[in-house]
Amino acid sequence: MTTTQGLTEGLDDLPFNVFAKACPSRGTLEHVTGRWGGLALGALYEGSLRFNELRRRVDGVSEKMLSQTLQALERDGLVHREAQPTNPPRVDYELTPLGRDVAERLLALIHCVEGSMEQVLAARERYDSARA
Numbered sequence: 001m002t003t004t005q006g007l008t009e010g011l012d013d014l015p016f017n018v019f020a021k022a023c024p025s026r027g028t029l030e031h032v033t034g035r036w037g038g039l040a041l042g043a044l045y046e047g048s049l050r051f052n053e054l055r056r057r058v059d060g061v062s063e064k065m066l067s068q069t070l071q072a073l074e075r076d077g078l079v080h081r082e083a084q085p086t087n088p089p090r091v092d093y094e095l096t097p098l099g100r101d102v103a104e105r106l107l108a109l110i111h112c113v114e115g116s117m118e119q120v121l122a123a124r125e126r127y128d129s130a131r132a
Contacts, residue, residue, distance in 0.1 A: 028076045036061050036069040038106050041095065044079065045103040048094040078102055 016025040031037045036058060043049065043057040055066050070093060073079040078099035084090035095103055113120075 031069070031072045031076055032078070032102055032106065034069070036065055037073060038110070040066065040069050040073065041078065041099060041103040042107055042110055044093060044095045045100065045107060048092050051091050051093065054093060073099070 017023050018025045018029050020026075032041065039058045039061070040054065043054055049057065051066070051070075054070075055061060055063065058066065061069070070079055070081065074081050077096055080094050080096050080099075082092045082094070084092070
């Protein structure tokens, strides 16, 4: 049995199975782990942010992509959007309880990756040297 088989064994019995093409959990996983979703969730874990504060925190994201990402995360119940009736309008974003749970797990992965970067960079160098 391969490692992947061991991890996926028994998943057919679950009501949702991200490995099944038509499962709606796959879309949520894509929203959470996509290029900007994970960064937005991680930034919001620190607390409520206005749109432009979040955009500055997630360096490199365009206004359009951040807006689309936040809409997807809001639709999935991970982010709460609150528009204040002020002039100019003020919109705040914060994690829902489900979003906080997901963000905690995601931040553990982020910290693992950040803490392993010396090994990753060394592996890249070995790989690139072997192919040069």
